[in-house]
Amino acid sequence: LRQDDVATGASSTDRVQLERLIEIGILLGSERDPQKLLHEVLFRSKELSNCKVATIFLLTDENTLRFALRTNDDPLPLDELPLVDPDTGEPVHKYIATHAALSGEVVIIDDVYSETRFDLSGTRKFSDENGIRAISLLTVPMKLHDGTVIGLIQLMNAVDRRTGAIGPFNPSVVNLIKALAAQAAVAIDKAKLIDAQAQLLDAVIRLIAGAIDAKSHYTGGHCARVPEIAMMLAEAASADETGPLKDFRFTDDDQWREFRIGAWLHDCGKVTTPEHVVDKATKLETIHNRIHEVRTRFEVLLRDAEIARLRAVHEEGVPVETANAAFAARRDELFADFAFVAECNLGTDQMDGENVARLQRIAQNGWLRHFDDRLGLSEGELHLRRDTPQATLPAQERLLADKPHHVVPRGDKDRPDPSKRFSIQVPENLYDFGELHNLSVRRGTLTAEERYKVNEHIVHTIAMLEALPLPGNLQRVPEYAGTHHETLRGTGYPRGLAAGDLSVPARIMAIADIFEALTATDRPYKKGKTLSEAVRILWRFKRDGHIDPDLFDLFLTSGVHLRYAERFMDRALIDECPIEEFLGRVPQEN
Ligand SMILES: [Fe+2]
Ligand SMILES: [Fe+2]
Numbered sequence: 001l002r003q004d005d006v007a008t009g010a011s012s013t014d015r016v017q018l019e020r021l022i023e024i025g026i027l028l029g030s031e032r033d034p035q036k037l038l039h040e041v042l043f044r045s046k047e048l049s050n051c052k053v054a055t056i057f058l059l060t061d062e063n064t065l066r067f068a069l070r071t072n073d074d075p076l077p078l079d080e081l082p083l084v085d086p087d088t089g090e091p092v093h094k095y096i097a098t099h100a101a102l103s104g105e106v107v108i109i110d111d112v113y114s115e116t117r118f119d120l121s122g123t124r125k126f127s128d129e130n131g132i133r134a135i136s137l138l139t140v141p142m143k144l145h146d147g148t149v150i151g152l153i154q155l156m157n158a159v160d161r162r163t164g165a166i167g168p169f170n171p172s173v174v175n176l177i178k179a180l181a182a183q184a185a186v187a188i189d190k191a192k193l194i195d196a197q198a199q200l201l202d203a204v205i206r207l208i209a210g211a212i213d214a215k216s217h218y219t220g221g222h223c224a225r226v227p228e229i230a231m232m233l234a235e236a237a238s239a240d241e242t243g244p245l246k247d248f249r250f251t252d253d254d255q256w257r258e259f260r261i262g263a264w265l266h267d268c269g270k271v272t273t274p275e276h277v278v279d280k281a282t283k284l285e286t287i288h289n290r291i292h293e294v295r296t297r298f299e300v301l302l303r304d305a306e307i308a309r310l311r312a313v314h315e316e317g318v319p320v321e322t323a324n325a326a327f328a329a330r331r332d333e334l335f336a337d338f339a340f341v342a343e344c345n346l347g348t349d350q351m352d353g354e355n356v357a358r359l360q361r362i363a364q365n366g367w368l369r370h371f372d373d374r375l376g377l378s379e380g381e382l383h384l385r386r387d388t389p390q391a392t393l394p395a396q397e398r399l400l401a402d403k404p405h406h407v408v409p410r411g412d413k414d415r416p417d418p419s420k421r422f423s424i425q426v427p428e429n430l431y432d433f434g435e436l437h438n439l440s441v442r443r444g445t446l447t448a449e450e451r452y453k454v455n456e457h458i459v460h461t462i463a464m465l466e467a468l469p470l471p472g473n474l475q476r477v478p479e480y481a482g483t484h485h486e487t488l489r490g491t492g493y494p495r496g497l498a499a500g501d502l503s504v505p506a507r508i509m510a511i512a513d514i515f516e517a518l519t520a521t522d523r524p525y526k527k528g529k530t531l532s533e534a535v536r537i538l539w540r541f542k543r544d545g546h547i548d549p550d551l552f553d554l555f556l557t558s559g560v561h562l563r564y565a566e567r568f569m570d571r572a573l574i575d576e577c578p579i580e581e582f583l584g585r586v587p588q589e590n
Contacts, residue, residue, distance in 0.1 A: 013161065017176055020048060024180060028187035037191050041184040042069050045153050048180060049173045052132060052157035052166070057081075057097055058188075059150055065097050068151065074130060077122075094119045100139045101149050106178060109137040110168035123156075132157065138169040140177050142185035150189055153181050198257075205264045212270045216278045222516055227263035229512035229564050233551065234259060236558035237504060244550040248504040254473040259505050262480025266509060269460025277453045282345045283438045283445045291345050294435070297399055298338045300367050305330040337362045341400070347445040356440045363400035363436055370394045384408065402434030416459045416494070420466075424459065424494040427452050458485050459494050476505075484509040487546040507548040511555060514538055514547070519569055531565045532577040539582040553583050 024044045031037045038056055046054035058068040064080035083098050084091055092098040096107050096118045109115050112123055112134040120134075127134040138155045155177065158169040169177075209223035234256075237245045250256050270278070276287050284290035309327040312318035344351065344359060370393055374382065384405040408431040416422045427449045432438075441447055446454065465478035483506035486492035488499040495501075502510075518537055521528030529537070535556070542552040555561055556579040565574045 014172060017048060017172075020044075021176055021179055024048070025183045028183050031187065032191055032194060034188065034191040034195060037184075037187055038069050041153065041180070041188070042071060045155060045177055045180055046071050048176050049138065049155050049169065050159050050161055051138075051155040051169070052159065053155070055154045055156075057101070057152040057154065059083075059101060065101055065152070072130060095122070096120070096137065096139050097152055097154065100141050100152055104141050104143055104147055104149050106141070106174065107137075107139040108169060108174060111135060112137055135166050136168045138174060138177060140174075140181045142181045142188065144185050144189055150185050153177060153184070202261075205261055208268055208271070209264050212267055215270065215273075215275060218279050219517070219520065222520060223264065223267055225516045225520070225568055226266060226509075226512045227260055228568070229515055229560070230263040230508055231256075231260060232560045232564060233508045233512060233555055233558075234505065236554050236560055237508065237551065239558075240554060243554065245504065245554060258474050258476050259480055261474060262477045262505070263509060263512065265461070265465060265477065266481040266484050266513065267457060267461060268464055268481065269457035269462070272460045273453060273457050277446070277450045280445045280450060283347050283441055284345050284435065285445070286433055289345075290435070291342060294341060294400065295338065297367060298334055301365060301399065302331060302334055304367065305334070337365075341439065344439045347441065347443075351440060351442045359400070359436060359439055363398055365399035367397050367399065368394040369397045381405070400435045400439065402432075402436050406434040406437070407432050416456075417463060420459075420463065422459055422494040423496040424455060425452070455485070455493055458482060462494070479503070480505050480509060484513040486510065488548060489545040491546070502548075504548075504551070507551050511538070511547050511551055514541060515555075515561070515564070519565065519573075521570055521573070528570060528573050530573045530575045531561070531569060532575050535561060535577050535579070535582060542582075543586045549586065556582060 024040070027040060027044075028037065031040060038058075042054050042056050053071055055070045056068045057065045060066050060080060062080070063084060064082045066080045067076040067078075070076055081095060081098050082092060083102055091102050093102060096109070099105070099118065100107050107118075109118075109120075112120055112127075123134050123137065126132075134156055136156070136158050138158070140153045140155075141149045142151045142153060143149050155169065157166045158173065159166055206224075213220045213223045234250065238249050240246055240248070250259065276285060282289050282291065284294065305327055308330075309323045312323040312326070313320055340358065341362060343349070344355065369391075372393065373395075374385065374390065377385075384407075388404050407429050410426070410428065410430040414430050415426060416424070429449055431449050431453075432447055438447055462478055462482035465481055468477075470477055482494075483497065483502060486495065486497040486502055486506070487510070488502065488507075490496050490498035515534065515538055518529055518534040519531070538547070538552065538555075541547045542549050561577070561579075562574075
């Protein structure tokens, strides 16, 4: 006995037990994995009480007790014990476990076989099956501060430390286990809350990604599939022990989760992108395709030509043949011009200077407008015309025009926050719906204003994610989500970052984003790219110094491209893809 033990009357065993209890308290406080936590509680209570068998029961959401863990290796009973009898609706007090859970009381039994208060058939059955004759039993509820029972610790057969004999649990042990049960309750509850919170967060993230995917007919599924490629490639990079990526590794579950969340949210800013921009299929499309409006003007011009022919013959005495020939020439010209404008509208071919000049010539055709063009307009449309004087009717109009009201000016809220230091170029106007402006777009269907609107999603992704109160283990989510449009050469957006600023996970995201877009076949009317075509295009991004060459090579050598294709690509599009020609150093052009 130590001096201070003599003074307090404590035995050295008590002291050791107390120290152990404190140790356990610290351990339980720091363990976040619910399964490991239960394991600790189980074995520590067995050790602290020096008993033969320990069992943990947990209360389920269905108001039953479930066998969660036992120190013996035998399979745990799968049956759950209902706290309320399903037939009578009465609380079940006849079993020790259910009684302890219902009442919150500690139940101490010194001799199982002479016990009469409870139905101990289950314990006796366990004894018979395991050859351990049950003698003493201690059942301690794990209770939270407000008295809520979340489970039970049940200990069987206390062993006397000195004699080795099995006997009753002594009161000091009961107190120790009560203290341990209280600590365990808090720790298990905390772990459950953290787990529930993480699950809720994951569900909300999937909900956002699902909403974005649902917005676009063309890119549906992108937000869900990019994380698949990203995770597969990150796993391959983490597994690389000797190659150029040997230094990269996510070291724990938190880092994996942080990356996965970043991948799920990488396009979350797209919630702000208008559908008519995301899915703009023709140049004249705003909410609808304005080619119908333009075609009606061509109809007007054809009628004008017909009227001119009739007038020439009947009022001006022009010979019928001459008038008919003039009409036929004009009609052919209008048909050819409309066909050309309609072709330009599709945006399938690139526009050159000659095409733009022809558009401008066609635009010069005039027609007379007799109707007031401000009737039936919304407040917003009238607002855009507020500085344009109203023309006297009939007014001379052009076949195609860029008008002042086509331009929607950019407000302050449509500019990125200057403190974020984005280098992305912001066009002066928010939109320009000018007909010539749109039809003259050189490639694709988007104007510079709309192209910016599409690219702006990443500005919003970053702003939205940086505004979240992210916990320490999710700090890098904005980085992972917000860098997939940057390039190693510094030509990307929105920050124009370069190789030195881009982490391995950020580089993985760029590859995942491009490859998903290349292989997606969400457009039912469009033929998807084959696997080898997609790989070749991705290779061009490597050749041009946009994506990380080592990760690109790993993407192929690890077979991630194939595994992804097998899971997500149309069978018919998975063709032979000889990877050798894409691997290794790209010869630099002089
Ligand atoms: Fe994006
Ligand atoms: Fe994306």
